[in-house]
Amino acid sequence: MVLKKAIFIQSIFFTAAAILVLASLALMIFVGSQGLHVFSYMNPLEFFTGTTWDQNTETYGVLPLLFGSLATALITLVISAPLAILVALFMVEVASPRVRQLMRTTVELFASLPSVIYGLLGLVIVVPWVRESFHTGLGKGILAASIVLVFMTQPTMVAITEDALRALPKTLREGAWGLGATRWQMIWGVLLPAARPGILTAVILGMGRAIGETMAVQMVVGNITARVPKSFITGATTMPAAIVTQLPEATSPEHRAALIMVGFLLLLITFALIATVRLTTGGAGVRR
Amino acid sequence: MSNTLLESSNQWIKSDLEDSKRTLQRHKLADRIATVVMSLAALLLVLVLLSVISILLYKGLSTISWKFLTSAGTFTEAGGGIGPQIFVSVYILFLSLLFTTPLGVGAAIYLAEYAKPGRLTTAIRFSTETLASVPSIVFGIFGAIVFLTIMGLGYSVLSGALTLTLLNLPLMVRIAEDAIRAVPNTYREASLALAGTQWETIRKIILPAALPGIITAIVLTGGRIIGETAPLILTTGTTISPNAQYSLNPFQTGETLAVHIWVLKIVGVPGLKDSQAVADGTAAVLLLIVLIVNIGAAYLSQRLQKNQRGAR
Amino acid sequence: MTQLQQNDNLLTKSLPNPELNGDLSPEIEARNFNFYYNYGHFKALNNINLTVPRHKISAFIGSSGCGKSTFLRAINRMHDRTPGTSSEGQLLFEGQDINAITDTTDLRKRVGMIFQQPAPFPLSIFDNVAYGMRLEAQRVPKSEIADRVEQALRAAVLWKEVHDKLDQSGLALSGGQQQRLCIARAIAVEPAVLLMDEPCAALDPIATLKIEDLIRELSQNYTILIVTHNMEQASRVSDFTAFFTIDENRAGTLAEYGPTKQIFTKPRDRRTEDYITGRFG
Numbered sequence: 001m002v003l004k005k006a007i008f009i010q011s012i013f014f015t016a017a018a019i020l021v022l023a024s025l026a027l028m029i030f031v032g033s034q035g036l037h038v039f040s041y042m043n044p045l046e047f048f049t050g051t052t053w054d055q056n057t058e059t060y061g062v063l064p065l066l067f068g069s070l071a072t073a074l075i076t077l078v079i080s081a082p083l084a085i086l087v088a089l090f091m092v093e094v095a096s097p098r099v100r101q102l103m104r105t106t107v108e109l110f111a112s113l114p115s116v117i118y119g120l121l122g123l124v125i126v127v128p129w130v131r132e133s134f135h136t137g138l139g140k141g142i143l144a145a146s147i148v149l150v151f152m153t154q155p156t157m158v159a160i161t162e163d164a165l166r167a168l169p170k171t172l173r174e175g176a177w178g179l180g181a182t183r184w185q186m187i188w189g190v191l192l193p194a195a196r197p198g199i200l201t202a203v204i205l206g207m208g209r210a211i212g213e214t215m216a217v218q219m220v221v222g223n224i225t226a227r228v229p230k231s232f233i234t235g236a237t238t239m240p241a242a243i244v245t246q247l248p249e250a251t252s253p254e255h256r257a258a259l260i261m262v263g264f265l266l267l268l269i270t271f272a273l274i275a276t277v278r279l280t281t282g283g284a285g286v287r288r
Numbered sequence: 289m290s291n292t293l294l295e296s297s298n299q300w301i302k303s304d305l306e307d308s309k310r311t312l313q314r315h316k317l318a319d320r321i322a323t324v325v326m327s328l329a330a331l332l333l334v335l336v337l338l339s340v341i342s343i344l345l346y347k348g349l350s351t352i353s354w355k356f357l358t359s360a361g362t363f364t365e366a367g368g369g370i371g372p373q374i375f376v377s378v379y380i381l382f383l384s385l386l387f388t389t390p391l392g393v394g395a396a397i398y399l400a401e402y403a404k405p406g407r408l409t410t411a412i413r414f415s416t417e418t419l420a421s422v423p424s425i426v427f428g429i430f431g432a433i434v435f436l437t438i439m440g441l442g443y444s445v446l447s448g449a450l451t452l453t454l455l456n457l458p459l460m461v462r463i464a465e466d467a468i469r470a471v472p473n474t475y476r477e478a479s480l481a482l483a484g485t486q487w488e489t490i491r492k493i494i495l496p497a498a499l500p501g502i503i504t505a506i507v508l509t510g511g512r513i514i515g516e517t518a519p520l521i522l523t524t525g526t527t528i529s530p531n532a533q534y535s536l537n538p539f540q541t542g543e544t545l546a547v548h549i550w551v552l553k554i555v556g557v558p559g560l561k562d563s564q565a566v567a568d569g570t571a572a573v574l575l576l577i578v579l580i581v582n583i584g585a586a587y588l589s590q591r592l593q594k595n596q597r598g599a600r
Numbered sequence: 601m602t603q604l605q606q607n608d609n610l611l612t613k614s615l616p617n618p619e620l621n622g623d624l625s626p627e628i629e630a631r632n633f634n635f636y637y638n639y640g641h642f643k644a645l646n647n648i649n650l651t652v653p654r655h656k657i658s659a660f661i662g663s664s665g666c667g668k669s670t671f672l673r674a675i676n677r678m679h680d681r682t683p684g685t686s687s688e689g690q691l692l693f694e695g696q697d698i699n700a701i702t703d704t705t706d707l708r709k710r711v712g713m714i715f716q717q718p719a720p721f722p723l724s725i726f727d728n729v730a731y732g733m734r735l736e737a738q739r740v741p742k743s744e745i746a747d748r749v750e751q752a753l754r755a756a757v758l759w760k761e762v763h764d765k766l767d768q769s770g771l772a773l774s775g776g777q778q779q780r781l782c783i784a785r786a787i788a789v790e791p792a793v794l795l796m797d798e799p800c801a802a803l804d805p806i807a808t809l810k811i812e813d814l815i816r817e818l819s820q821n822y823t824i825l826i827v828t829h830n831m832e833q834a835s836r837v838s839d840f841t842a843f844f845t846i847d848e849n850r851a852g853t854l855a856e857y858g859p860t861k862q863i864f865t866k867p868r869d870r871r872t873e874d875y876i877t878g879r880f881g
Contacts (some may be wrong), residue, residue, distance in 0.1 A: 002485065002703055002736075009487045010402050016394030017403070017412045020461065023454050024415040030433050031426060086329035095328055105586075106334050112582050113340070113575075114515030116549045120571050121340060123553060124347075151336060182319035212423030214518040215546075219554055240425040244518045247432065248526070263429040267422060276422050404683050474719035478782070481676060481713035482789060483737035484706040492731070497722055 028267075035264035040256035047261070053225040053237075055246060060258040062265070064228045068142060069238040069266075070215065072212040075146035076153060080210075081203050083150065084157035089187060091158070092165040111155035119219030122148040129218055134233050140222035143232040147209045148220055157206040161206075164198020165191060197281040208273040212266065214240035239266045295590060341575065350548040351565050357573070366562035368373050370570050376445065376542035379590060380524065381513050383449035383538065384456070390508060391453070392460025399461070399489055400468040420448040420458035427455045428519035436523055446538040448524030456509045463508065467501020486520025500592040504585055511581040514574070526551050545574045606772075626676060627793055627823040628652040632689035634851075635670055639684040644670045646851035650842055657815060657824045657835035659860065662844030662875070667852020668827045671844075672795050675825070676711045677704045693793075705737040712786035716798040718778035720770030720785070725762050728770040728781055729753060732789040740789075752788035756780045757814055776807025783814065787822065794818065796826040800833065812837050831876060835864045843872045 038047065042060065050061015091103045126147050131139030172194055174184035192199070222235025223245050229236035237245075239262050250256045355369055362368030395412070403409040433453030441447045471494050479489040497538075525541035532540045543551065551557065553566040559568070603732040604779045613661075629652070635645035652658045660668040675698060679685040691698045693711065703708050720728050729749045733740035740748065749766075753759040758780045762773070770781055779799060779874070786794060800808040815824060815837055828834050834841050841864070842857040867873045 002705065006485060006487060010398075011397035013394050013402060016391050017398040019391060020395055020419065020457060021411055021415040023457070024418045024435070025424065027426070027430050027454075029420070031429055032431055083329055083332070086326050087333055087417060090326040090330040094323060095330070099330075103330055103333070106337050109579075109582060110333070111336055112511055112515070112578055114517065114546050114578065115519050116515075116546045117340075117344065117571055120549060120553060124343075137420070151333075154333065182315045184319040184322035185315060187322070190491070208421070212425070214423070214425045219550070240423065240518065243425055244521055245430065247429070247522055260429055262432070264356050267426050270421055270423055271418075277556060350615035366684050367758055468873075472719070474715060474717050475721060477678065477681075477713075477715060478719045478721070478785075480681070481707035481708055481715075482734075482735065482785070485705060485737070488735055529709065 008042050031260060031264050031267060034257060035261035038254065041254040041257065042227035045230075047258070051228050053242070055250070055252075055255050058252065058254055060254070062262060064225050065237055065239045065262060066230050066265075068221065068236045068241075069211050070231070071144045071236075072142050072149065072221070072238055073207050075142065075232065076210045077203060077207055078151040079146070079154045080157060080206060084154055085161055085192075085199060087143070087158050088153070088161035088165055091162055093187060093191075107155050107158050110151060115213065116219070118148050118152055118216035120213075122216060122220040124281040130233055136255065137234055138222065139233070140220055140235055141233045142229060142233070142236050144220040145217045145236075145238070146232075148216050149213060152213060152216060153206040153209050156209050157202040160202035160205060161195070161199055164195040164202065167198070168194050177255065201277050201281050204273050204277050207242040208270050211238075211273075212240060213272060214244050217241050220243055221272060239263075289480045296371075303375070305415040329375075340388050341579075344568075344571050348570070348575075350570030352572060356569055361566070362459050362560065363557070364559045364561065366565075368560075368562075368566060370545065370548060370566065370573070373520075373543055373548045373570070374573075375534050376528060377514060377525075377544040377546075379536070379538075380445055380452070380542065380544060381510055383445065384452040384513050385506060385510060387449060387453040388456050388460050388509060392457055392505070393462045393464045393502060395457075395466055396464035397490060397495075400465050401486065401494070416458045416461055419454065420462075421542040422455075424455060424516060425518045425522075427451055428522035430454070431519055431523040443523065443525035443541045444539045445524055445542045448520045448542070449538070450521045451523045452503065452513055455516065455519060456512060459512065460505050460509050463500070463505035464502050467505065470501065471497045494587050500588060504588045504592060507581060507585045507588060511578060511585065514577055514581070515546060517544075517550060520544055520547055521550070526555065545570055545577075549574065627654045627694065628825070629692040630671070630690070631692070632675075633671075633691050634688040635667070635674055635679075636686045637682070637684060641685060643849065643851040644849055645674075645687075646849070646853045648852075648854050650854055651859050652823065652825060653818060653840065654823050655694075655821070656839040657819045657826065657837055658840040658842065659830055660825065660827045660842045660844060661829075661834045662855075663846075664829070665852075666844035666846055668844050669797055670852065672713075672797055672825060672827050674698070675793075675795055676708055676713055677701070680704060705735075709737055709789060710791050711793045712789065712791035712797060714779070714782055714786055714794065714796045714799045716801045718775060718782050718802065720773070720778050720781050722769065722771060724767045725770050725773075725781060726766040729784050732785060734863050738789050745758075748788055749784075752784040755787055755818070756784035757810070757817075758784055772855070774805050775808070776810060779803060779807070779811060780814065783811075783818075787818070792824070793823045793825065796824065796829055798829060801829065808833070828835035831864075835860060843867075843869070843875060845871050845875070 005145060038060070047060060049063065050059065052059050052061050053064050087103070087107075093101050095103060122144060126144045127139040128145075128146050129139070130141070131137070157210055168191060169249035172190055173186060175189045181189065188285045221241050223237050223240050223241060224235035225237045243259050243263055245270050247256070247259050250259055324538065355367075357369060357374060358371045359369035360372050361370060395416075399409070399412065403412070428451065431447055431454075435441050435447040435450050475493050476489055476498065479493050480486075483529050484492070524544070526547055526548075527541055527545055528543050529540060549567050549570050552560075552563045552570070615700065630648045630650050633645060633648040634643060637645050648671060660822060662668055673679055674687065674691060675693070677698065687759065693707065698707065721731060723731065726749055730745050732738055733745050733748060740855060750759060750763075753762065758777060761777065762768075770778065774780060779802075783794075785801075797802050799815075800811050803811065815826065818824060819839075826834075826838065837858045840858065841860045843855045843863065844852050845855040847853045856863060856867060856872045858868075863872060864876060
């Protein structure tokens with residue numbers, strides 16, 4: 001009797017856990033199947049190599065979206081990664097405990113700002129700046145999106161890099177000091193190489209964050225899907241931006257399926273990045 | 289002869305020393321420059337954050353008033369408010385947490401107290417991590433497919449709340465599980481030794497002890513819900529029906545504060561005279577809410593640490 | 601017959617199992633008991649044969665890793681929490697096979713445990729002691745609880761110190777007081793046996809002596825098993841002592857068991873003598 005009740009209670013909690021499993025399976029299955037459905041309307045080659053995405057002519061080539069996403073992510077990384085590494089180094093090697101706590105709070109606040117607020121600031125500050133500096137167009141484009149993303153990816157990258165640096169054994173630092181190295185020599189020659197797996201994790205996950213970011217990008221990237229952009233300061237698009245712009249209005253089943261396929265592609269790219277992290281670093285403490 | 293040899297070797301040693309001195313000076317200079325650069329990087333982040341907060345508050349605070357927070361938006365006239373949007377935000381927050389908390393805490397209890405190592409447990413953890421890495425837009429797509437279309441809920445508060453539940457489940461599970469695992473094992477053993485059942489132990493000792501951590505989990509999840517936009521655009525919509533502005537009907541469409549900002553700025557409400565002011569005011573309100581939530585969560589986790597230290 | 605004479609009788613009757621006479625009925629018996637961790641891969645206890653008599657204090661001594669705690673925890677089925685544990689042979693409580701019991705809450709009503717780290721719950725002192733009584737397994741009527749809390753606290757020699765602050769948190773007490781609180785909590789549900797796993801290891805010497813006095817008092821009404829690292833403690837407190845050691849296969853085994861006086865003055869086994877005189881361990 002007592003045993004029956006115990007088993008009943010355990011199964012309630014088990015159901016909650018099982019829902020997690022079912023949900024993740026359902027996600028893959030539904031998004032995947034509805035996305036792959038697009039290939040009943042067009043052939044995969046057109047989809048993956050087409051350079052025009054135009055819902056009015058029902059042409060869905062994914063290259064403008066893919067290019068936008070990758071270019072944005074790369075430019076973001078080029079600026080964001082060094083910045084994050086410097087900030088993390090500051091926090092671990094230079095800052096006093098109080099300053100370190102201040103920096104942690106700062107980084108956490110960056111993380112908690114909603115995406116639309118980043119987008120709003122991008123519209124109000126970054127886009128006009130691009131417009132004035134380059135004297136072309138509206139200012140919206142991949143460059144504006146990248147600048148905004150630099151700050152949005154800081155929390156992820158700083159946190160993981162900081163963890164990686166702090167996890168390094170004390171003996172590493174003591175060895176360098178003992179040889180008479182300056183702090184920078186120790187950092188450049190010993191710490192950074194030793195922390196490379198962790199830093200790599202931070203960069204890859206930061207890239208994943210940048211690729212998956214929707215609203216802030218959508219508000220400053222220009223949302224031109226018709227062609228692959230010729231420069232970083234003309235209107236462009238990214239995969240999530242296109243989805244959130246077009247899906248609510250998409251009426252034709254082909255359009256919907258195409259957009260869902262883009263979402264599925266996004267999912268696969270994200271999983272590929274995470275798999276890369278696991279393979280290259282043996283899952284170096286990814287908790288954020 | 290020996291004199292010049294001595295002289296030249298002295299000179300040689302001297303120049304060698306001067307060389308090393310110069311190298312040392314170079315290294316020291318490099319170190320100082322590096323320190324300055326690192327400090328500037330950190331300073332940059334702090335300054336940007338402060339500017340961001342200042343700009344948003346500067347632009348938006350003037351619009352905020354009691355009327356702004358409680359009256360409905362207008363279509364053309366200036367002076368409309370965001371009352372309904374606040375209501376929808378709170379409604380979705382409440383509904384979403386209503387679903388997420390029992391599911392998340394339940395799964396966390398299973399993982400911390402019942403699960404035995406094995407393939408099933410590995411599958412559960414793998415699923416949790418998988419869900420945690422899915423971009424929010426894809427959750428929006430899933431919600432649009434399953435809740436909107438297949439389950440026929442349409443653009444509704446309910447669809448949005450369910451979608452956000454899935455999105456936040458991994459976070460809730462992780463923090464709740466951490467809180468439950470942090471409860472010392474000695475409590476469990478003592479309770480079992482007194483002839484307590486596992487459920488009694490969980491109910492009477494573990495959950496109460498883990499409560500501060502679980503509350504932190506709820507607050508953090510709530511903070512995320514308030515900021516989510518993309519999934520809601522795809523499942524709850526971007527409008528509030530004028531007849532249903534403070535309705536508790538979960539099947540109505542809705543527009544949260546975050547979505548409202550996007551609608552005003554990007555989609556545009558042509559004809560609305562003060563749309564920018566409203567957008568700025570909404571952004572300021574959103575920012576204030578986020579700051580308060582963060583301070584609340586930080587305060588809670590500090591209290592949590594104090595309590596745990598006292599318990600040893 | 602004095603206590604000492606009774607114990608000597610045991611000595612002459614049989615070894616290593618003291619034979620039973622009416623006054624020394626067995627509470628707990630182990631017969632050829634083996635215990636394994638890790639799905640059979642690690643044998644922690646090898647062929648334990650021993651009898652724990654009623655209302656006496658039996659001490660288990662031996663160096664770390666000999667399986668003393670493992671054996672103790674097997675008695676109230678605490679190993680159920682650990683996956684991969686199993687046993688062979690018999691472990692009996694009042695004649696019943698402990699491992700055959702399906703509902704362990706029944707067993708634990710009669711066999712209580714005190715742990716090394718005093719672990720009062722984060723509840724008030726009153727609620728701590730009342731905790732066991734409020735469980736479904738015990739079903740003590742509400743009206744009786746307050747009286748039994750007082751009884752238990754008196755028996756644990758804690759009543760005078762806490763009677764006016766029963767709502768205070770149990771965690772606010774000193775280490776020694778906390779352990780006495782845990783003892784009060786355990787005896788409030790009126791078990792037959794108290795298993796104590798190094799109860800004084802985390803306490804200062806004064807608190808330790810107080811607890812030892814308490815243990816001696818309690819043995820009038822309870823059967824007590826105490827695992828201890830402290831040989832002096834075993835010789836001060838217990839009536840019977842079991843010396844555990846590690847055999848060639850790293851499994852814990854019983855080297856010798858008998859009345860405490862005999863173990864400490866005329867040990868029969870070479871290993872016991874070595875341990876007691878400090879040659880190792």
